[in-house]
Amino acid sequence: MNRTRSAKEPPTELSGVICAALTPLDATLEPDASAAVAHCRRLLRLGCDGINLLGTTGEAASLSVGQRTSLMRAVAQSGLPLECFMVGTGASALADAVELTREAVALGYAGALVIPPFYYKNVSDDGVAAFYRALIERVADDRLRLYFYNFPQLSGVRISAAVIAEVEAAYPAVAAGIKDSSGEPGYADDLAARFALAVFPGSEAFLLDGRARGFAGCISATVNVSAPLAARVWRAADDARAAQGELTAIRAAIARYPMVPALRYLASVIGADAAWLRVLPPQAPLGPDDGRALLADLERCAGYAELAEAFAL
Amino acid sequence: MNRTRSAKEPPTELSGVICAALTPLDATLEPDASAAVAHCRRLLRLGCDGINLLGTTGEAASLSVGQRTSLMRAVAQSGLPLECFMVGTGASALADAVELTREAVALGYAGALVIPPFYYKNVSDDGVAAFYRALIERVADDRLRLYFYNFPQLSGVRISAAVIAEVEAAYPAVAAGIKDSSGEPGYADDLAARFALAVFPGSEAFLLDGRARGFAGCISATVNVSAPLAARVWRAADDARAAQGELTAIRAAIARYPMVPALRYLASVIGADAAWLRVLPPQAPLGPDDGRALLADLERCAGYAELAEAFAL
Numbered sequence: 001m002n003r004t005r006s007a008k009e010p011p012t013e014l015s016g017v018i019c020a021a022l023t024p025l026d027a028t029l030e031p032d033a034s035a036a037v038a039h040c041r042r043l044l045r046l047g048c049d050g051i052n053l054l055g056t057t058g059e060a061a062s063l064s065v066g067q068r069t070s071l072m073r074a075v076a077q078s079g080l081p082l083e084c085f086m087v088g089t090g091a092s093a094l095a096d097a098v099e100l101t102r103e104a105v106a107l108g109y110a111g112a113l114v115i116p117p118f119y120y121k122n123v124s125d126d127g128v129a130a131f132y133r134a135l136i137e138r139v140a141d142d143r144l145r146l147y148f149y150n151f152p153q154l155s156g157v158r159i160s161a162a163v164i165a166e167v168e169a170a171y172p173a174v175a176a177g178i179k180d181s182s183g184e185p186g187y188a189d190d191l192a193a194r195f196a197l198a199v200f201p202g203s204e205a206f207l208l209d210g211r212a213r214g215f216a217g218c219i220s221a222t223v224n225v226s227a228p229l230a231a232r233v234w235r236a237a238d239d240a241r242a243a244q245g246e247l248t249a250i251r252a253a254i255a256r257y258p259m260v261p262a263l264r265y266l267a268s269v270i271g272a273d274a275a276w277l278r279v280l281p282p283q284a285p286l287g288p289d290d291g292r293a294l295l296a297d298l299e300r301c302a303g304y305a306e307l308a309e310a311f312a313l
Numbered sequence: 314m315n316r317t318r319s320a321k322e323p324p325t326e327l328s329g330v331i332c333a334a335l336t337p338l339d340a341t342l343e344p345d346a347s348a349a350v351a352h353c354r355r356l357l358r359l360g361c362d363g364i365n366l367l368g369t370t371g372e373a374a375s376l377s378v379g380q381r382t383s384l385m386r387a388v389a390q391s392g393l394p395l396e397c398f399m400v401g402t403g404a405s406a407l408a409d410a411v412e413l414t415r416e417a418v419a420l421g422y423a424g425a426l427v428i429p430p431f432y433y434k435n436v437s438d439d440g441v442a443a444f445y446r447a448l449i450e451r452v453a454d455d456r457l458r459l460y461f462y463n464f465p466q467l468s469g470v471r472i473s474a475a476v477i478a479e480v481e482a483a484y485p486a487v488a489a490g491i492k493d494s495s496g497e498p499g500y501a502d503d504l505a506a507r508f509a510l511a512v513f514p515g516s517e518a519f520l521l522d523g524r525a526r527g528f529a530g531c532i533s534a535t536v537n538v539s540a541p542l543a544a545r546v547w548r549a550a551d552d553a554r555a556a557q558g559e560l561t562a563i564r565a566a567i568a569r570y571p572m573v574p575a576l577r578y579l580a581s582v583i584g585a586d587a588a589w590l591r592v593l594p595p596q597a598p599l600g601p602d603d604g605r606a607l608l609a610d611l612e613r614c615a616g617y618a619e620l621a622e623a624f625a626l
Contacts, residue, residue, distance in 0.1 A: 022576055025591040032588065039580075046623055057573055062593035205564060208557035209525075221572050222564045225579045228623035229563065229616045233556045240549035244521035247542045251518060251535045259534050260370055263335055266538045267352075275345065278338040280375035303542045310359055310541035 014086055014111050014145075014177070015198060015216040016049025017207070017230045019223040020057035023071070031067055033074030040080055047231025048223060051080075052113060055088040056154060056181070057221040061118070065096050069103050076107040086111035086147060086219075092119045094131060098138045105141045113147040113179055113219075118155040125163050132167045136174050145176035151202070152182055161194060168195060179219045189213055207233045211241060246303030253297040261286040262294055269295065270311045327399055327424050327458075327490070328511060328529040329362030330520070330543045332536040333370035336384070344380055346387030353393055360544025361536060364393075365426060368401040369467060369494070370534040374431075378409050382416050389420040399424035399460055399532075405432045407444060411451040418454045424489055426460040426532075431468040438476050445480045449487050458489035464515070465495055474507060481508060492532045502526055520546045524554060559616030566610040574599040575607055582608065583624045 021043060024035035040051050053075060054060035054068055063071075072087055089100035089112040101112045114135065116128050136144065148167075152158040159178075168175040178195075180188040181202030188206075192199040192214030200219045201210075207218055207230060223230050254262050261279055265286040268276035277285050286294070298304050334356060337348035353364050366388060367373035367381055376384075385400055402413035402425040414425045427448065429441050449457065461480075465471040472491075481488040491508075493501040494515030501519075505512040505527030513532040514523075520531055520543060536543050567575050574592055578599040581589035590598050599607070611617050 022573070022580055022589070024580075024589060025593070026588065027591070029591060029593060035586075035588070057576065059573060059593045059596065062596070203564065205557075205561045207560070208553055212522075220564075221576060222567050224576050225567070225583065225624070226560055226563045226616070226620060229556055229560045229619055232619075233553050233560055236549045236553035236556060240521050240546050240553055243542055243546045243549060244518075247520070247539055247546055248518045250539045250542065251516065251533075254535050254538070260335070260372060263370065263534060263537050267335055267337075270538065273348075275339065275348070276335070276337060278340070278342060280338070280342060280372045283372065283375070303539070306542055306545075307539060311538070 013083060014050050014147075017047065017204065017217055017223060017227065017234050018050035018052050018086070018200065018219040019043045019048045019227060020052045020055040020202075020219055020221045022224050023054065023058040023060075023063070031063065031071045033071055036071060037075055037078040037080060040075065040085075041078075043224070043227055044080070044084065046227040047235075048084075048227050049217065049231075049234075050084040050086065050110075052179075052219050053085055053087045053109075055113060055149075055219070056115075056151065057224070058088065060088045060090075061092075065091070065099055068100055072100075072103060072107055072109070076109070082108045083110045085109050086113045088113045088115070088149070090115035090117075090149060092117050094134055094138075097135055101135060101139050101144065101146075102141065105139060105144050111145045111147050111176055113149050115149040115151060115155050116157040116159065118157065121156045123157055125160050128157060128159060129163045129166045132163070133170060136167070136171050142173065144174050146171075146174050147177040147179055147198075147200075148175075150178060150180045150182050150187070154181075158182065158184075161191060164191065164195060164197070168197065177216065188215065204230045204233070208237050210234070211237065243303070246301065246306075249301045250298065250303050250307070253301055254294065256297070257286060257290060257294055258283070262290075265291040265294060266298075326396060327363050327460075330360065330517065330530055330536060330540065330547050331363035331365050331399070331513065331532040332356045332361045332540060333365040333368040333515075333532055333534045335537050336367065336371040336373075336376070344376065344384045346384055349384060350388055350391040350393060353388065353398075354391075356537070356540055357393070357397065359540040360548075361397075361540050362530065362544075362547075363397040363399065363423075365492075365532050366398055366400045366422075368426060368462075368532070369428075369464065370537070371401065373401045373403075374405075378404070378412055381413055385413075385416060385420055385422070389422070395421045396423045398422050399426045401426045401428070401462070403428035403430075403462060405430050407447055407451075410448055414448060414457065414459075415452050415454065418452060418457050424458045424460050426462050426492055428462040428464060428468050429470040429472065431470065434469045436470055438473050441470060441472060442476045442479045445476070446483060449480070449484050455486065457487050459484075459487050460490040460492055460511075460513075461488075463491060463493045463495050463500070467494075471495065471497075474504060477504065477508060477510070481510065490529065501528065517543045517546070521550050523547070524550065556616070559614065559619075562614045563611065563616050563620070566614055567607065569610070570599060570603060570607055571596070575603075578604040578607060579611075
């Protein structure tokens, strides 16, 4: 326990704004595959990083195994990037969950989002762990990347950290992540701190501080209609974080030298004007060797190119 | 104590990335006013929100009152936006600080950054507070906006919260903010939590989480050469925060209705296709009245225009 993400490679690339996609239906209430493909394509174009096909929002629990399989196949054959897709393959019956999950893996979907069986209530941790272990054993495919789906308000089952720990210890390469739709305070944060798994809250309300809290993004229903805004939050927060890293490195490189003389040296380079080198006593100018060393230090910083261009160096 | 910013109007507009500007010198070591104006103009063009003229980086303590006054006047006459400028007007002698601060106010600078007298060591809180009170009394100008400058490594004086509290209580409209260059852990956070003042750390290393920590930005030396990157961090963090607010409001508006029917209703509007209205039992479609009400709710959200454009509504 208490492992960090660096303890093992992240098992998949699923991250960022993931839309729990609606399932279009034709007039006979059959899933409309071509409309679903078009909807997913548009969501990706509008900025989603991934799609959760056939989740709660996709009304998967109201569709048969055959209907779900047909839709999974249609999307797989559409040319959409399956490495961005996770499919809901949970079911009340283990055999159904196995069949759906096996199909998802065989088709090349990047992940399977599995809600625990949702008929019986007050089931034990041992029973929930046994379900996931049996599912993994029966799918019997190393390519499986399993995402636990915690949504006790609908499933009647809270997936405890003990269950996740047991399954993750037994199948570390298979256990890939968690979607938490419970809204239980601290639940997702606790899991993010304890496990080397991708943790997705079920709401885009946490995107801004998501990385700081150790989340991999979000998987959300409302992103069906808020994708561009959600993508903007995630990207801008990401851009700010990356730029802060570059900025702090630049400052640290300069701060290894006496501050005012070092800045005067750089100003003389930027302005191509040796007058900047003058300092008032008791400051002393930076020597040419130190100046060259400082410039070399800066050139090794990731943010230098942007500054050099802005200052026309 | 324990007042929030909403308890009184922020006394000035100074915020964001503020550069502690270098002072260009001519061959006789006199401040080069025209070069200084050009430098400040470039810093603002490169993304700085403000300039701290004649601070520590500007070597103000190595310049006479006359030299400092001349530079202040030259910048004031240059047409640069003085509402973005704070001037360092602290001095070892009270009379000098009064003269410089009075001049800064008269010229129209938005703020005066005042380091405590820096010759005597181990001075008492009462002595430091008496200095600031005497300064404010003698400047005797309602337009004064005073920024405390905490830099004990150079001044030998740590400005305590008790000193700030005393001065702020006596002159609430004058006390405007604090620059903290001490690097003392928790100092700036504590002041930001306790006072309705603009708190600026002396480093751009804290820009990313600055707003979350209650800071007004930063005032930093290295921004002389990192302004574009610093501006990008502050803007992107800001954009992410604003967009998160809009996004969360959109989600909240939708979440007042049954989720899947509401999303299906919106999808039918977005796609101009009534097929989206179909739901599988046991879900029920959103009625037209609820649909219209939902759309009206969304139209009141700040983020709606962006989404409407992206989805071509």
